[in-house]
Amino acid sequence: MHETIGKLRDAKDGGARAADGALDLPRRLRRNRRADWSRRLTRETTLTVDDLIWPIFLIDGEKRREPVATMPGVERLTVDEAVRAVESVARLGVPAVALFPNTDPALRDPDGSEALNPDNLVCRALKALKREVPEIGLITDVALDPYTSHGHDGLLEGDRILNDATVAVLVRQALTQAEAGADVIAPSDMMDGRVGAIRTAFDDAGRADVQIMSYAAKYASAFYGPFRDAIGTRKALTGDKKTYQMDPANGDEALREAELDVQEGADMLMVKPGLPYLDIVRRLKDRFGMPTYAYQVSGEYAMIQAAAQNGWLDGEAAMMESLQAFKRAGADGVLTYFAAEAARRLKAG
Numbered sequence: 001m002h003e004t005i006g007k008l009r010d011a012k013d014g015g016a017r018a019a020d021g022a023l024d025l026p027r028r029l030r031r032n033r034r035a036d037w038s039r040r041l042t043r044e045t046t047l048t049v050d051d052l053i054w055p056i057f058l059i060d061g062e063k064r065r066e067p068v069a070t071m072p073g074v075e076r077l078t079v080d081e082a083v084r085a086v087e088s089v090a091r092l093g094v095p096a097v098a099l100f101p102n103t104d105p106a107l108r109d110p111d112g113s114e115a116l117n118p119d120n121l122v123c124r125a126l127k128a129l130k131r132e133v134p135e136i137g138l139i140t141d142v143a144l145d146p147y148t149s150h151g152h153d154g155l156l157e158g159d160r161i162l163n164d165a166t167v168a169v170l171v172r173q174a175l176t177q178a179e180a181g182a183d184v185i186a187p188s189d190m191m192d193g194r195v196g197a198i199r200t201a202f203d204d205a206g207r208a209d210v211q212i213m214s215y216a217a218k219y220a221s222a223f224y225g226p227f228r229d230a231i232g233t234r235k236a237l238t239g240d241k242k243t244y245q246m247d248p249a250n251g252d253e254a255l256r257e258a259e260l261d262v263q264e265g266a267d268m269l270m271v272k273p274g275l276p277y278l279d280i281v282r283r284l285k286d287r288f289g290m291p292t293y294a295y296q297v298s299g300e301y302a303m304i305q306a307a308a309q310n311g312w313l314d315g316e317a318a319m320m321e322s323l324q325a326f327k328r329a330g331a332d333g334v335l336t337y338f339a340a341e342a343a344r345r346l347k348a349g
């Protein structure tokens with residue numbers, strides 16, 4: 001718009017303002033930014049504690065916390081410690097936690113059979129949390145990688161991940177978790193058809209109330225490295241996950257993935273990783289209008305923490321800015337290892 005580009009006022013009023021060089025600008029966006037009250041009044045999106053989901057890592061035993069070296073500030077927790085930690089975030093108003101087990105290597109096998117043990121680590125944590133902290137939502141991960149000796153999310157035949165045979169196991173895993181108290185099942189495996197199969201099984205089992213948060217668009221990403229340390233699969237993993245997780249080059253395909261999951265009965269959609277895929281968050285939100293979440297994954301967390309520890313950036317400011325960015329992109333919430341810290345920060349005001 002040519003006339004708004006700004007002509008010198010002296011061209012219009014005979015040079016009265018030429019001396020101070022003022023531009024003839026009827027529109028000045030800085031006006032709204034000039035004071036804190038005005039910035040608050042014109043702010044488009046707000047991050048609140050209701051937007052946060054806290055992923056936690058579980059280990060066997062009692063009264064133990066183990067630091068995860070590649071995720072400074074994150075610890076693996078025994079179930080009793082997890083209960084205490086979850087109580088504290090529930091008090092801050094965090095709506096939900098997501099549980100990830102670091103399974104005893106002795107319990108891992110090629111079929112991930114420990115996933116179906118109704119007394120496995122996740123199920124024990126679910127029961128304890130449901131009893132002790134009933135007000136918080138419990139989200140569980142459906143995929144076999146914490147339980148397989150090869151670190152893949154599904155069953156292997158040679159070096160091929162079997163789709164339909166894996167889905168049959170995932171359905172049983174989901175039912176096992178629902179039985180133990182999971183409120184939301186989050187399939188992260190990226191097998192085709194798993195959302196529909198799980199939905200049908202839940203409905204048939206009288207569990208129509210259990211929600212499904214689908215990892216609709218999960219990319220084969222380099223940003224999951226520290227997570228694999230946290231759950232102990234980094235060394236075990238053979239090959240990569242490119243035959244089931246999405247190619248980072250693709251965007252339209254994320255819409256097709258999400259569309260199928262919506263048709264199959266997903267209640268919520270998720271995009272993973274987070275910051276490098278904000279365009280996907282926006283496209284899913286605009287297209288489907290579903291409750292849409294982003295997973296700020298371990299590598300994203302580690303990058304901010306590592307830079308902060310080096311004094312290279314202000315960690316707390318970078319944390320809050322990154323979380324705000326998810327809201328701006330259209331996310332209804334964020335799974336983030338920063339959830340507890342961000343909730344404390346939001347509460348402090």
Ligand SMILES: NCC(=O)CCC(=O)O
Nearest residue numbers: 188223224227297298299
């Ligand atoms: N299914 C959950 C994950 O794979 C999380 C990855 C991460 O935080 O890097």
Ligand SMILES: [Mg+2]
Nearest residue numbers: 190191192257
């Ligand atoms: Mg899919």
